[in-house]
Amino acid sequence: MSAATARTGPVGIGIIGAGVISKQYLDNLSSFPDITVAAVGDLFEEAAAARAAEYGVPVHGGVDAVLGNPEVEIVINLTIPAAHVEVATQALDAGKHVWSEKPFSLDRESGLGLLKAADAAGLKLGCAPDTFLGAGLQTARRMIERGDIGVPLTALTLMQSPGPESWHPNPAFLFQDGAGPLFDIGPYYLTTLVQTFGSIRRVAAFGSRSRETRVIGSGPKAGEEFAVTVPTHVSSILEFDGGESAQSIFSFDSPLKRAGFVEITGSDATIAFPDPNNFDGDVRICAKGADDWTTVPSTGSTASRGAGVLEMARAIRAGRPHRAQGELAFHVLDTMASIAESIDTKAFVDVESSTAPVPALPEEWDPTEATLAG
DSSP states (O other), X not given: OOTTOOOOSSEEEEEEOOSHHHHHHHHHHTTOTTEEEEEEEOSSHHHHHHHHHHHTOSEEESTHHHHTOTTOOEEEEOSOGGGHHHHXXXXXXXXXXXXXXXXXXXXXXXXHHHHHHHHHHTOOEEESOOGGGSHHHHHHHHHHHTTTTSSEEEEEEEEEOSOGGGTOSSOGGGGSTTOHHHHHHHHHHHHHHHHHHOOEEEEEEEEEOSOSEEEOOSSTTTTOEEEOOSOSEEEEEEEETTSOEEEEEEESXXXXXXXXXXXXXXXXXXXXXOOTXXXXXXXXXXXXXXXXXXXXXXXXXXXXTTHHHHHHHHHHHHTSOOSSBHHHHHHXXXXXXXXXXXXXXXXXXXXXXXXXXXXXXXXXOOTTSOOOOO
């Protein structure tokens, strides 16, 4: 199907990758009236069949069951990070728009290649995280934009945990290239910071690895040992184009769990965001000279993973740019690659790409509304 072919009505999507996260997507996408789930594919066709049966998806099979399906307009790429670029390229070649789970790619060269291929084909690229479209982060953004904290100056973000091997049934890939706390968790925090301050100009970082192997703690593979090949603790300093700065820690080495810590300090107040890995949560603000925080309930959509796909689908029908853009995801990827390079070189590293914060969502944006007439 050509990208130029005009369609109306709900947008057909196909999912490639029937693993753990596909359930979260399907829980939401199957409830959005502007989306039709047309196919599920996986290298393990039995996994695709089981997921399709669970959600009443009419077509299932291997990757070609999605790529060759004329009803599929957007391919949702839920494969492992190492396969993201290959699958996204196949989807573009098949004339499909693409939404990928993060990270966008594992390196700058392949990420740039994807952007160029999509542009040449007139197709859209979208990428997780879409949590910045949720009520929690959108409420915090609206408060900053109307001047509630004065001029934003600095930020501090923290994500610390013992690591996902205790609960994830197949966690080894989360400790390999393209993952670790930086590439797995970093996109949530870095996307939030870019939406607040704009493009990141340069970074400096230190990384460490507490142990060379880990053990799966739950599920059918419990007790199995696997190798760790990436830093499991990353401390970074970020400088933005406007001169603002941030400190960010991403760690799978802490017995203390401390996630969702994002504080933005402005000239008049400090604002605490809700967890950027979630779509909801209240906002807190502390004015200059005050000792106490004021809680501000969030307003807007709390639809979970897949909200960005829906926003992209509506943008396709309207012929406008979508919000969780490939360019944004590539800048975050470029920043993470620069952090990794800084860890290796022990020097500041410039971030060559740039991106602009996308427009905030209207407060009344409603995923459950049917807006695309057939």
